[in-house]
Amino acid sequence: MTVSSEKQSMNQEYSLCMPKDFERSRNLLQQVYEKQVVLEYIFTRGITAYGGIRVNNRGFEKEVSVKYSIDQWKTASVIHAYHSIFYYDSNTNLFQFKLTITIDELLLMLSTKDSTSSILPMSISFAICYAVHEHKFWDNNYSRDYILEIEENTEKRSKSILLDDAFRVQIAKDYRAISHGSAQAGIVCGLKNLGGTCFMNSVLQSLLFTSPLTSYFLLNEDTKNISVSNEIIVNEYLNLIYLLFCKKYAVIIPVPFKQIIGHMQDIYFENQQQDAHEFLLFLLDYLHEDLIRIKSTPIIVDLFHGTYKSTTTCLDCEHFSVNFETFVCLTLPIPLTSQCTLEDCLQHLNEDEYLADDSRWFCSECQRLCNGKKRLEIYKLPKILIIQLKRFQLNHEFNWIKNDTLVLYPVDNLCLQQSCPSASSQQALYTLYSVINHQGSLNDGHYTTFCRDNEQLQWFECDDEKIKYCNSDKLDSNSNAYLLFYIMKNAT
Ligand SMILES: [Zn+2]
Secondary structure, eight states: OOOOOOOOOOOOSSSEEOOHHHHSOOOOOEEETTEEEEEEEEEEETTEEEEEEEEOOOSSOSEEEEEEEEEETTTSOEEEEEEEEEOOOSSOOEEEEEEEOOHHHHHHHHHHSOTTOOEEEEEEEEEEEEEETTEEEEEEEEEEEEEEEEOOOSGGGGOOTTTOHHHHHHHHHHTTOEEBTBSOSTTOOEEOOOSSTHHHHHHHHHHHTOHHHHHHHHHOGGGGGOOOOTTOHHHHHHHHHHHHHSSOEEEEOOHHHHHHHHHHOGGGTSSOOOOHHHHHHHHHHHHHHHHHHHHOOOHHHHHHOEEEEEEEEETTTOOEEEEEEEESSEEEEOOSSSEEEHHHHHHHHHSOEEEOGGGOEEETTTTEEEOEEEEEEEEEOOSEEEEEEEOEEEOTTSOEEEOOOEEEOOSSOEEOTTTOTTSOTTTTEEEEEEEEEEEEOSTTEEEEEEEEETTTTEEEEEETTEEEEOOTHHHHTOTTEEEEEEEETTOO
């Protein structure tokens, strides 16, 4: 049997954690028919333990499943869980798992345990399924006894990455932060691709360079006591911001963040490519919910929310009605030409849409369905304007196709006054600070990001963990641009 150094990290700072016994160097590498499996890491957040298994042999194909059970302190029921994981990316053969002990089960555990002890023995068994040329076999040889130690930790709530040094060290461990020293542009920290997760990395990189939001987290007194709590995205986001901006690390591996979002939404559990735009909306939504709940602060709304005003006019009687609707992202269709400007795309926003036939509109004046026209304009501009260029659309055969039209966008002085007549010319001016690019086809694409550092006014090209300086002329004719991030010039 081959022996390799153990790769594990765990989080001891949380209320429920693995004991010292587990921390001891222990080799979990197993050999099965010359296939090597290593239990890569386990860490806990609250009462959920996360882990990953790395399979070091690529001799088998397509499917690896992980089955596990927790035998809690002998007498109670066994939790059987099963997650079948398919991997799409041959670069990383990491399969993630999640063991959740529900609050009810935890309470039961606490009530039956010896009152003098805060230790719960538990046995976790893993079974790994290999598929070789479509023949599957299960290997059950991965059982271990763990001891869960419950800390009677009352100071837990005061732990914040902005205040607690020991906690920072722990978080850096969880993220397996690689210290600075390797060639990386400026002070920017790269994010390792976990296999198809460039959609997540690109969105994180753009958001982290959204200076009013990042300043809010790092400079605001209010955020210093955003503390460790169960699976709160904002807490993990703050950990990420700290690691990326503390100027100590060149690369981090965003597994803890990925696992938290995978817990919140199933589609993010596995490592596979997703749409960056959808993920951006998901993340802003959860950040907003968390910040409202913990801090009652509407900062996400203040920064990112704009308002549309749509006016529908009856073509028979000229009666009109006005509706207001919030937007987080301005989605613009791209004309089918080889090249156009962002202003061309914006013009379509204000074009009258005629409502006829099946889309006729109920006029409250005529009291019947009437032909109408609908006009959309922006009523309130957001401080941070995110524009999605609608590159992906269904064709007549209902297949998704990508539009590669070169859209020329201004880096400085994007003026939106035409789309938002109620704004003053001062308010309507925007500066670009980030672009998310999508290269390749829909199914086989890759996301990268251009980001501008607000202090150095320097552009960077972020390609997952690789960060390079780049000249702004690289932004000028960029047919891969998918999401554009602008900041209002006179945002107060
Ligand atoms: Zn009418």
